[in-house]
Amino acid sequence: MIKMENIEKTFGGQTVLSDVSFNVKKGEIFGLLGPSGAGKTTIINILTGMLKEDGGNKEVIANPHEIGIMLDIGGLYPHLNCLENLNLYAQIYGLPKNKPMEVLKTVGLEDSAKKTVSKLSRGMTQRLALARAILYSPKLLFLDEPTSALDPGTSKGVCKLLQELREQGATIFLTTHNMDEALKLCDRIALLHDGKIVEQGNPNEICERYNSIKTVPDLESVFLQLTGVEL
Amino acid sequence: MRNIKAIFTKQLKSFFKNPSLFGTPASFLLIPFLMLMLTDAGDARAIIVSQFVLMFAGISMIGNASYIITEDRSTMNLRFMGMAGVKPWQYLIATSGVFLMVSLGVLYLFGLMAGFSGEVMINFLILCMLGIVCSILLGTTLGLSKFAPFTMIIALVLGIGPIFAVANEALANMFRFTFVQQMNIFIRQTGGTILEMPDGTVQVIEGVAAIPEGMLQIMAINVAVLLVLFIVTNLRNGLDGERLAKKRG
Numbered sequence A: 001m002i003k004m005e006n007i008e009k010t011f012g013g014q015t016v017l018s019d020v021s022f023n024v025k026k027g028e029i030f031g032l033l034g035p036s037g038a039g040k041t042t043i044i045n046i047l048t049g050m051l052k053e054d055g056g057n058k059e060v061i062a063n064p065h066e067i068g069i070m071l072d073i074g075g076l077y078p079h080l081n082c083l084e085n086l087n088l089y090a091q092i093y094g095l096p097k098n099k100p101m102e103v104l105k106t107v108g109l110e111d112s113a114k115k116t117v118s119k120l121s122r123g124m125t126q127r128l129a130l131a132r133a134i135l136y137s138p139k140l141l142f143l144d145e146p147t148s149a150l151d152p153g154t155s156k157g158v159c160k161l162l163q164e165l166r167e168q169g170a171t172i173f174l175t176t177h178n179m180d181e182a183l184k185l186c187d188r189i190a191l192l193h194d195g196k197i198v199e200q201g202n203p204n205e206i207c208e209r210y211n212s213i214k215t216v217p218d219l220e221s222v223f224l225q226l227t228g229v230e231l
Numbered sequence B: 001m002r003n004i005k006a007i008f009t010k011q012l013k014s015f016f017k018n019p020s021l022f023g024t025p026a027s028f029l030l031i032p033f034l035m036l037m038l039t040d041a042g043d044a045r046a047i048i049v050s051q052f053v054l055m056f057a058g059i060s061m062i063g064n065a066s067y068i069i070t071e072d073r074s075t076m077n078l079r080f081m082g083m084a085g086v087k088p089w090q091y092l093i094a095t096s097g098v099f100l101m102v103s104l105g106v107l108y109l110f111g112l113m114a115g116f117s118g119e120v121m122i123n124f125l126i127l128c129m130l131g132i133v134c135s136i137l138l139g140t141t142l143g144l145s146k147f148a149p150f151t152m153i154i155a156l157v158l159g160i161g162p163i164f165a166v167a168n169e170a171l172a173n174m175f176r177f178t179f180v181q182q183m184n185i186f187i188r189q190t191g192g193t194i195l196e197m198p199d200g201t202v203q204v205i206e207g208v209a210a211i212p213e214g215m216l217q218i219m220a221i222n223v224a225v226l227l228v229l230f231i232v233t234n235l236r237n238g239l240d241g242e243r244l245a246k247k248r249g
Helices: A040-047 A082-092 A099-106 A122-134 A152-167 A179-185 A203-210 A219-227 B002-017 B019-038 B042-074 B077-083 B088-113 B118-144 B148-165 B169-175 B179-190 B215-237 B242-248
Strands: A002-011 A014-024 A029-033 A055-060 A067-071 A140-144 A171-176 A188-193 A196-201 B193-196 B202-205
Touching: A002 A040, A014 A040, A014 A055, A014 A188, A014 A196, A029 A040, A029 A152, A029 A179, A040 A055, A040 A067, A040 A140, A040 A171, A067 A122, A067 B077, A082 A099, A082 A122, A082 B002, A099 A122, A122 A140, A122 A152, A140 A152, A152 A171, A152 A179, A171 A179, A179 A203, A179 A219, A188 A203, A188 A219, A196 A203, A196 A219, A203 A219, B002 B019, B002 B042, B002 B088, B019 B042, B019 B088, B042 B077, B042 B088, B042 B118, B042 B148, B042 B179, B077 B088, B088 B118, B118 B148, B118 B179, B118 B215, B148 B169, B148 B179, B169 B179, B179 B215
Parallel strands: A029 A171, A029 A188, A067 A140, A140 A171
Antiparallel strands: A002 A014, A002 A055, A188 A196, B193 B202
């Protein structure tokens, strides 16, 4: 579904991505993990066409209208309410009139349907951005830190939602610096440090490879071992 | 059609829910209304109203058109709409449609305030709507370009310049062929006036209802020039800013 080969990217002479290669299979949840500034958002911007790579090849096998994107809290109009924000895309995609409300219920925002976006908390805004991304049941989802501003309970709900979407056949590419979440949610992960992929594969297998003396899988210590950097 | 309807609905709601968008047109309507209510303007009604019509067309509409494009771009919605299959022309028709519809209503109210009716009102609406088309084109072009931060300065110059041009020949020459000056000339000529001559006699000058010869052609040239500017800017930068973003890397 997604293929990145030897991707390079520089900004103002500074290399932010170097020789990045990975692929994402259809129907899996793939996590890109790394600390702030590692290059996660740059990779997601390249995959979604917001930025052009300076070297290497990328391939995304999906039609644009089959892709859902959640980039931070982009895509929302601050002066419209939650329902109005979703209605725009529901009408463009020709969805049933009750679909926006259904999706708001899915992300736990049904009581805030008539609340203006500018009055929502950061966590609620993030959930609305996710609602906008999944509204038309996309085949491929790009999510940039989907649970970063959420409390543990809501985070769990979002993870459950993503697993349900995967069971319905969606392919999900997400970035996160939450190792626990990556361990529970992702089928495969790639660890990113200073613009380079330092390890990739099934999270439990990676933990076993580097973490064999511990009984509990611990991606944080694996990352520390590989990069010398804590998250 | 579905895309146009969806975007039209959204832009209409945005216009009335966002104080940044409806605030200036509303105040440009309210201020002359209050002035005319509280004073006896007599034959000067048209002149008073003309100042605010120019500010509405020159400042408000240019600013609003630029604002909406910039907002849609910065929230990534232009990109998301593009991915959903919305064509640039659909977005532009829907967005312009809202501005034109709101402008027609506002201009009609301005016309009533100026005491226009019949032929004068119709000519006033035709000319000013052409001016609004120019404002929308200019505002949209600025919103798509790297000059977006200068929109309000340009809008202020266009909106207020003709007002000062009445008393300054150099300014009058500078603004002579702009769409705002054409609107200014027309509105001023519709109101009659009474002149006291040096010999003590009084000369009554009747207002003129017809659009002066050549004015529509000048407006059409303004529309054409701004349309070309818009097309060039759109081709260079793209409606969703993709080409501009990729150039910047």
